[in-house]
Amino acid sequence: MKPILKFDNVSKHYPNGVHALKDVSFEVREGEFVSVIGPSGSGKSTLLRAINRLIPISGGTVWLDGQAVSALRGRSLRQLRRRVGMIFQNYNLVYSLSVLQNVLHGRLGYMGGVKGIFGLYSEEDKQGGLDLLEELGLADFAYNRASDLSGGQKQRVGIARAIMQGPKLLLCDEPIASLDPSSAKTIMDLLRYMTRRRNIACIVNLHQLDVALKYSTRIIGLSKGEIVFDGPPEQLDDATIERIYGTSRENLMMGGNRDDQTDTADCA
Amino acid sequence: MTKRIPLIARDLKQLYTGFLIAAVALFIVCSFLTEFNVMTLIANGDAFWEFITQDFLPPALPKASRIPGVLDSVVVTLALAMSSTTIAAILAFFVSLFGSEKVSPFPRFAKVVRGFATFLRNIPALVWAFILFSSLGIGTGVGFVALCITSFAFMVRAFVETMEDVSQDCVESLQAVGATFPQRVSQAILPSCLSGFLSWYLYCLEVNIRASTIVGMVGGGVGLTLFSYIKSFRYDIALSIILLIAAMVIVVDQITGKLRKELLK
Numbered sequence: 001m002k003p004i005l006k007f008d009n010v011s012k013h014y015p016n017g018v019h020a021l022k023d024v025s026f027e028v029r030e031g032e033f034v035s036v037i038g039p040s041g042s043g044k045s046t047l048l049r050a051i052n053r054l055i056p057i058s059g060g061t062v063w064l065d066g067q068a069v070s071a072l073r074g075r076s077l078r079q080l081r082r083r084v085g086m087i088f089q090n091y092n093l094v095y096s097l098s099v100l101q102n103v104l105h106g107r108l109g110y111m112g113g114v115k116g117i118f119g120l121y122s123e124e125d126k127q128g129g130l131d132l133l134e135e136l137g138l139a140d141f142a143y144n145r146a147s148d149l150s151g152g153q154k155q156r157v158g159i160a161r162a163i164m165q166g167p168k169l170l171l172c173d174e175p176i177a178s179l180d181p182s183s184a185k186t187i188m189d190l191l192r193y194m195t196r197r198r199n200i201a202c203i204v205n206l207h208q209l210d211v212a213l214k215y216s217t218r219i220i221g222l223s224k225g226e227i228v229f230d231g232p233p234e235q236l237d238d239a240t241i242e243r244i245y246g247t248s249r250e251n252l253m254m255g256g257n258r259d260d261q262t263d264t265a266d267c268a
Numbered sequence: 269m270t271k272r273i274p275l276i277a278r279d280l281k282q283l284y285t286g287f288l289i290a291a292v293a294l295f296i297v298c299s300f301l302t303e304f305n306v307m308t309l310i311a312n313g314d315a316f317w318e319f320i321t322q323d324f325l326p327p328a329l330p331k332a333s334r335i336p337g338v339l340d341s342v343v344v345t346l347a348l349a350m351s352s353t354t355i356a357a358i359l360a361f362f363v364s365l366f367g368s369e370k371v372s373p374f375p376r377f378a379k380v381v382r383g384f385a386t387f388l389r390n391i392p393a394l395v396w397a398f399i400l401f402s403s404l405g406i407g408t409g410v411g412f413v414a415l416c417i418t419s420f421a422f423m424v425r426a427f428v429e430t431m432e433d434v435s436q437d438c439v440e441s442l443q444a445v446g447a448t449f450p451q452r453v454s455q456a457i458l459p460s461c462l463s464g465f466l467s468w469y470l471y472c473l474e475v476n477i478r479a480s481t482i483v484g485m486v487g488g489g490v491g492l493t494l495f496s497y498i499k500s501f502r503y504d505i506a507l508s509i510i511l512l513i514a515a516m517v518i519v520v521d522q523i524t525g526k527l528r529k530e531l532l533k
Contacts, residue, residue, distance in 0.1 A: 088441060092438050093438060095438075095460065105456075108442065113450060116451040117455075119454075119455060
């Protein structure tokens, strides 16, 4: 399996003096499901957005599919972005448009300027969008306004839009942070199912440690812009968790200690 | 005597007292500077009342043969306001895209665009009309251009604010799929801001109908008709035209108000 993504000593300073990423290096291979965990402000969002250059980096190199992302501009940047799907905490849909229109936005990167402006999608794309909605259990909502959907449904539309791009890599920025527990589970299950089926590598920023432990094949722990852990979930022990979050595991888990103990047993 | 319990904090009370004294002082100074005193109105009350009761009241209708012409000028005013607002809105939409740091492909120039719009807006339409009328001559052309300039400038500001209020999240997501700037505008910004844009457009239309009667004094329409009656001292006919204008503005206000409420639902 070849690496799709490679961070080479990447760093990012914001103009306000925040040092969001410090010499971050790692690789992601095909089919991996990587969770990035860390407290707020540890650089998770910056890391994710450095990959498709929504945030330009200040040092080092991000390699995507053998291309240096930071060197790209204009057309070639857009061609790179269309191969990377992205899912957001706030779904980031255009709420006044229909669900199907939102899904088809995933094709804009492949379309000529004028066709894209007027939303003249090919019949093939439209059929693809409907099939995808069916697969995600949203077939009946294709012509609803996106604003009429519930949170979990909106995020499923977000997934459909990203998958429409035919991506090699899926970036998920806190995909379940605004969802209730049951919708969150649906979304995580769908993410795992869709990416496995299509052999898409997936990087997910997560606040929920238990979710990261359950779903990922690999966990990256960020603290103050530095990678302090990179390995399979089994190796993430209490001492490392404390190094990532700066507080003990007990303080991270809401609810009883009983669950906590079984969890610890699971990953030990 | 027992001490009374204060209801508000002492420093706040002092602040209010200070403001009151300052306002009175300012009024005295201003009256002195402008050499106008409200008292003169009361002293000259007779002349003023005479004007109101003799010249102004009761409202009189213009000659029957003139009525179609007056109504015509009302239609001209409405048409003037609508066409100038529409043209201005279309121009303002394209310019406003460059006036928001979050949307514009050249964020550094956003301030320049907004500054330019603010500058244009701070010159009232009537002043534009007087400036333009030396080059365009009296007529609806002047009114059109004057209203266009001010409502363009106003709508650039309003559209920029609308775009910044509406979440930029969907623009980010379209950027992430590799959409071009025009595609992001048409597929994300326009659909999510359209109701806001239309609402501002209707508000501007409402303002322009009022303004077009004033600007009309050099720029045609009912304003010119009103002005010609005032100049010929037919204040009673002028009053009925003022009432007509008021009726027109109220009707338009009601309609646009209803439409805006529907839009912003």
